[in-house]
Amino acid sequence: MPILVIADLHLDMWLHAGRDPLIALSPNLLSALDGLIIAGDLANKPKVRWPHMIRHLVQHVPAERIHVLPGNHDFYDFILDGEDRLAEICAAEGANFAQKSSIIIGDTRVLSCTLWTDFALHGDPVRAMMVAQRDMNDYRYIRSDGAGFKRIRPSDTSFLHADHQTWLEGQLSTPFPGRTVVVTHHCPHPDLIGERRGDLDAAYGSNLLPMIERFQPDLWLFGHTHWRVEAIVGRTLVKNVSLAYPGQVPVEEEEGILLRGLLTEVTA
Template identity: 60%
Template sequence: MTVLIIADLHLDMWTEAGRDPFAGLSAAAWSGIEAVIVAGDLTNKPRIRWKYAIRHLSRYIDPGRVHILPGNHDYYDFKLDGEDRLAEIARSEGAHFLQKSEVVIGNTRLLCCTLWTDFALHGDVAASQAIAKSRMNDYRYIRNAGAGYRRIRPYETAAIHQDHRSWLETRLPQSHLGPTVVVTHHCPHPQLISATPGELDPIYGSDLTGLIQRHQPEAWMFGHTHFQAETVIGRTLLRNVSLGYPDQVLTGQEGQILRRGLIDLQNLE
């Protein structure tokens, strides 16, 4: 039983570039996929563009087998406190919306949340939040409707990180007869953020080594960084499954990247 977990599709940008990344997988490969988990960044401007992206995916797989977890870009030109609307859009196209959600496929449970970051990676949360506010588009293009529709602030996404992290801490130790896969948009380990560490790293990931070591899920799949890396901590496989922007992917390379997200659930134990 195979699932495709893929992040950073940015399908609106691929459409503008006149390219279809999903054509990189053969019809035979698509026929063997039980479900698609979009691990964030389906498109920008979700109120307008999500429906077209889901319809595009439905050329390859029934939308009832598509599960969408929002990433930071899925709130662009939208609102951070608008997930009810995102869920409504997904449902209207026959797909499923994920946020602090458990999906069971076969005997495997997938625990899914966006995660965001705690900005604590370099030890100076205030400094990292200041860098994020000045340099990251998240804090320009995402709004907080409940606060007068102002731009969001880093402390707000940090609070969501703590909420999502607490949810994982609660769900992971719960008994389950089968493998567990965690799916997040943001990166859970500093080693996998970038090839060259820098001051933006705390905006892309957090150090959840302790959580991983305590609970040892079989796998943790994530995106956001567009840095295709993986490692193993104890028995847990950590893998980035970003596709990336079309100008980051050579023509003909799409299938190779998508196959990184093909997970055979029967071989996880």
């Protein structure tokens, strides 16, 4: 029951550069996958680009085995409160939309949500939100239909963070006999956010260590930062499975990077 989780595929940018990152993987592996889970940042401008991107993925993996979780980029030139539309695009292509989804594949339960952040990483969320609003593209390129098509604010994404965290805690509280894998776009570990950006760190990750220690999922895979780091927290391996933009990855390392999020069957 192999499942492959890839974050930050940024497939629009790869195809624009005339490249297909998935050809680094063997066709045999791709055709044997029981699930391909995109952990956010499939493409900017989703209303226009997601149908093409999903059709491209379907050249490698059957549509019904593809699950797409939106990252921040998947809302660019779009609306934060437009997930119904994203779900429709996935459904029209025969693929699955994976926001707040519990995906059961064989003995594995994959719990997926974007996560966003609480801006509390350095203990001053008011300041962190002010800096994010000023400096982050998310608050320039994403709008809210419900707020008169105005640009979103950090309070909008921190509200979603609280909602996603509550959903995740509810799911993790539900016993499951097999392996539990959490997939988020944003980082749940204070030491795995990669490059330090001062006040902006809090827009990349949150400190969810108490939650990880409480529930001890087998794995927590995430992306967003393009820093492929990992750490063990109790029984949980927390691991970044980002690809990145074309040109950010040495060609000879593409296969190994794409395979960081390969889950094979658990044998008791």
